Amino acid sequence: MLPKAYEPQEVEQKLADKWQKAKLFAAHVDPAKKPFVIVIPPPNITGALHMGHASTNTLQDVLIRAHRMFGENAYWVPGTDHGGIATQNVIEKKLAKEEHKSRHDLGREAFVQTVWDWYNECGNAIFNQFRKMGWSLDLSDIRFTMDEKRAKAVYECFRQWWDKKYIYRGKRLINWCVRCSTALSDIEVEHEQHAGKLWYLRYKGEDGSDGIVIATTRPETIYADAAIAVNPKDERYKNMVGKKVIIPLANRAIPIIADEAVELGFGTGALKITPAHDATDYEVGQRHNLPIMTVINDKGKMINCPEKYLGMDRELCRKETVKDLDAAGLLVKEEKYNNAVSTCYRCHSAIEPFMSEQWFVKMDKLAQPAIEAAESGALQFHPANWKNPFLNWLKNIQDWCISRQIWWGHRIPVWYCRHCSEKGLTFATDQQGREQLTKVSFEDGAQPIVSYEKPEKCPVCGGHDLVQDPDVLDTWFSSALWPISVFGWPEKTPEMDYFYPTSVMVTGYEILYLWVARMVMTGLDFTGKLPFKDVYLNGIVRDKHGQKMSKSKGNVIDPLDMTAKYGTDAVRFSLLMQAVPSKDIPYSEDSITGARNFCNKLYNASRFILMNMEGIQGPLAMPKEVTELADKWILDRFAHAIKTAREGIEKYNLALTANTLYHFLWGDFCDWYVELAKQRFQTQEKEKVMALCVNILYNTLKALHPLIPYITEEIASSLRPYVAAEGGEFLLQQAYPEFDPALCDKEAVRKMEIIQGVTREIRTIRAQFNVPPALKISAVLTAKDEADLAVVKEYEGYIKLMAKVQKLDIGVNLAKPKQTATAVFENIAIYVPLTGLIDFEKEKKRLEKDLAAAKANIASREARLAQENFIKHAPKEQIEKTKNELAAAKVALAQVTASLEDLA
Ligand SMILES: [Zn+2]
Ligand SMILES: [Zn+2]
Missing domain, CATH: 1.10.730.10 (Isoleucyl-tRNA Synthetase; Domain 1)
Known part of the structure; x- marks a missing residue:
């Protein structure tokens, strides 16, 4: 017998242990069975369980458990992600807090070792939280994106793409995070609206004329200007193209050029072109062969500018420059301006476009098979409306910047001979007094040797002094290989043969490009097969007002707190009830x-x-x-x-x-x-x-x-x-129930519909007139046609029982008794005599009060909606709310009026 009350904590602990002990979630190669496979989106090793995990992983768990019960060989492959910048940031913060040290105090090797030590101690802690959620992962079987097998896969991918010339080194304007001091790919950059300013600056003519006025949001970059651009169709500036103007405060002359990219309507129609510090300007610069001058360095400090600003922080320099421009009479005006600022997705500092040599992957050839797979329907999206954004992104794909100037991650498997590459290598001494390779320049002559381990000698000069590239790979590089690396690729393993391709990828839509698209491309490139045919994109869990949950807003719901309070099943079920395709979850x-x-x-x-x-x-x-x-x-x-x-x-x-x-x-x-x-x-x-x-x-x-x-x-x-x-002993070992068409009975359903319909009407009357729940009543059911009464006659016992009716009269054309509540279900009229059930005077008074309230509500809502001010200025939701209240009051008025008539 079950205990009187359900105690989730006790039951969960007991069953979670039993399930793990019984190895219930393990899966093995078994050619006799159909595999059903999901690889988990690997959580970061620094992670704590949040609502996003709770939702995505619960969906995966339901699919895995259900398919196991469908008789398939279901396998949910567990693993964690080393998490690149995110993890490095967390460990740096921890070091600063606990030991007041920076990573530079430790040096590269010791810092990386610190992260490894941390991983070995607590890197899988999150799986204990996963276990608590009842997720059916075999925890004796966890992979890690930086373990040896996964590292070999990363190297193999790099080598193959290098051989195919997909991987190359290039000097480009990349997104640079000054805080994290690393490059970021385009999709690691977020765009936030900032209340900023637009400054109008005068550039005087070289010939002493008034010159031209431009508008800019970044006056501190004027020192890197290479030209002023106007639209060739702009009549105002026709005669000025080809002339030169002077950069204010810098006293350097630059040309006025014409370029289609300049918007006619923006600012004054003239733009300063700063190729080293803006992506669009960079392209204009390329078209017009403009020189590239950098005035902000990788630390966000000013360089190559008038002496006064040298070494200044970029933000301070902005203020000082504006002040000095104003003093020089060259600041025409300033306006408030909301502009989209690019920020780092890890630390939210403003991104600095920065010219530097980085490693890239050429994406167009990789994207093509993925485009075909989505177009042909071989790759399916759930919900389907994600197909077009996916295709658009792939069709406009940019090359992928894969090098990061951080320490935690897969080191780029490229080596240089100090003798042969001398001019292309820059060294610096770290705080431990060790010489470290800090910068590599292919332009200046660095010669790459691609190798997993340190090569024995230089293939050119035979020298032994070889150093490894200092950068690490973008953390998404190893993530992109996840569906194949988990099964041991590039080795030909039985797991790879049997479990790959997987069945479905379940993840949040916010990483469709960062992750899903890249897994599709690598899977197709290395195996010729899609890594999964279904992509199931779940909505984001938000607060009940639809806001994103964040610590700073204080609206975070911690899933573990909730499981402690309500039980794990309640948390799971609440998420599932709301897991409607293509909708975020207001939670x-x-x-x-x-x-x-x-x-x-x-x-x-x-x-x-x-x-x-x-x-x-x-x-x-x-x-x-x-x-x-x-x-x-x-x-x-x-x-x-x-x-x-x-x-x-x-x-x-x-x-x-x-x-x-x-x-x-x-x-x-x-x-x-x-x-x-x-x-x-x-x-x-x-x-x-x-x-x-x-x-x-x-x-x-x-x-x-x-x-x-x-x-x-x-x-x-x-x-x-x-x-x-x-x-077996556990439900998971039993078969999921099957639909049995033999159990269907339309006639029975139709009959019960009538019984339930009539019962509900009687219950509604009871509620309307406040009839005490235990009090038995009498009722009359009548119709014009005998046939309409057949079912209620046959099953009057059901109605009596369910509607608590003692005396039920059923017959054709029965008269309506006095003081009777009435209702209708289909062709059946329902009368409930109220005499003796309720105190008429009291009930009348109550209803009259309700009537007055309903009338007052209608009047006040109508008056409000008649106000021009309200309709014009009130928030939409408030207007909507008032309209709904008016409609509800009208319904109430009709009901109360009818009830009062019944009492008469
Ligand atoms: Zn950052
Ligand atoms: Zn050499």
């Missing part, structure tokens, strides 16, 4: 309370059934033949619930699965079937009714198990003696 504790109530309902209903099993000898088979309407009906509802639940899983619509099972269990089964069946518990039919109850309940538990594994397992273990369960 609050209210969502979890609803799910917790469902879990309690399930538990209490199961306890009730178990209590009534006393004296019955199991196992009971599902009855083959049923004659009672309620039995026929519940079997139909059960069959359809299973059908829809399975469809939801197959079509990646888990909200459909969750909601269907919720309504079936709570509504159809508990509220209707068990209530109707109770009266047969004391009859000869008891065994048959109990057989239906336990079997339907047990199969519903199986259907719910992938969603709420703990509570279903706990209840099922108590029910098992009474059902003929096949398979």
Whole structure:
């Protein structure tokens, strides 16, 4: 027997241990079975469980558990990500806080060792939190993006792409984070709206004329200007193109050029062109062969500028420059201006476009097969509306900057001979007094040797003095290889043969380009096969107002706090109920309370059934033949619930699965079937009714198990003696229920619809007139046609029981008694005589009060909506809210008016 109340903490601890001990989540190569494989989006090793993990991983867990129960060889491949910049930042902060040291105090080798030590101690801690969530990962089997096998895969990819000339070294304007002091790829840059300013500056003519006025958001970069550009169609400046103007404060002359890229309407129509510090200007510069001058260095300090500003921070220099321009009479005006500022996705500092030599991957050839796969439908998106953004991104793909100037990550597998590459290598002494290679320039003559390990000697001069490239690879480089590296690629392993391609990739849409697109490209390039045919992109968990959760906003919900408070199943189920395709999830504790109530309902209903099993000898088979309407009906509802639940899983619509099972269990089964069946518990039919109850309940538990594994397992273990369960000890080892068309019964459903419809109308009347719940009433059902009354006549017992009616008169054209509440369901008129049920005077007074309130509500809302000021200036939601309130008040008025008429 189940304990009186469900104690999630105890049950979860007990079952999580049992499952791991039974190796329930392990998967092995088994050619006799169809594999179903998901590789987990590897969490960062510094991570703590957040709502994003909770949502994505719960979806994956449901799919994995369900497909296991479908009889497939389901494998959820676990692993963690080394996390590049993110991890380096965390460990740097930790060092600063605990030891007041920077990474430079430790030096590169010791710092990297510190991160490794940290990883070995706590790098898999997050999996204990994952275990708590009931996620079916085999924790004896964890991979890491920087372990030896994954490192070999990274090297192999680099080597092959180098040989194919996809990987190259290039000098480009790249995104530079001054704070993290590293390059970033385009998609690691975020764009934030900042309230900034637009300054209008005068550049005087070289000939002493007034020259030209330009508008800029970055006056500190004027010292790097290479030209002023105007649109060739701009009449105002036609005569000035080709002339020269003087950069204010710098006294250097630059030409005025014409370029289509200049927007006619922006500012004054004239733009300063600063190729070294702006991506668009860089392109203009390339077209016009302009010199590239850098005035901000990699630390964000000023260089190559008038002496006064040398060494100044870029932001201070901006202020000083504006002040000096104003003093010189060259600042024409300044305006408030909202501009999009590029920021680092890890630290949110402003990105500095920066000229430097970096490693790149040429993407156009890699993108082509991925484009074809998406266009042909071989690669499917769920929801499908992600296909076009995916294609657009691939069709406009830029080369991928893969080098990062940080220490934690896969080191670039390239070496240089100090003798042969001398001119291209720059060394500096670190704080430990060791000489370190700090900069590599192919332009100046560095010669790369691609090798995983340090080559024995230089292939050119035979020298032994070889140094490795100082940069590490973008963390997404190893992530891109994840679906193949987890199975041991480039080795030909049985796992690779059997488990690859995987079945589906489940992840948040915010990393569609950063990650999903790149896995598709690498998978196709190295294996000729898509790494997965389905991409299931889930929505972001937001707060209930639709805001992103963030620590600074204070609206973060911690999933572990919630599981401690409400139980893991409630947290899982609340997320699943809202996992509607293409929608973000507005989430609050209210969502979890609803799910917790469902879990309690399930538990209490199961306890009730178990209590009534006393004296019955199991196992009971599902009855083959049923004659009672309620039995026929519940079997139909059960069959359809299973059908829809399975469809939801197959079509990646888990909200459909969750909601269907919720309504079936709570509504159809508990509220209707068990209530109707109770009266047969004391009859000869008891065994048959109990057989239906336990079997339907047990199969519903199986259907719910992938969603709420703990509570279903706990209840099922108590029910098992009474059902003929096949398979192992755990629900996961049993088969998911199948849709059985033989159980469908349209006629029974139609009859129950009428019974339920009439019952609901009577219940509504009871509520409207405040009839005490226990009080039995009388009612009259009448229609013009005898045929319309056939069902209610046959099943008047159901209606009496469910609507608490003592005396039910059913007949054609019966008269409406006095002081009677009325309702209609289809062709049936329903009369509930109120005499003796309620205190008429009191009820009239209440209704009159309600009537007055409804009228007042209508008047005030109408008045508000008539105000021009309100309609013009109030926020949209408030107007919408007022309109809804007006509509609701009108409905209330109609209802109260009708009730008052009934009392007359
Ligand atoms: Zn940064
Ligand atoms: Zn050499």
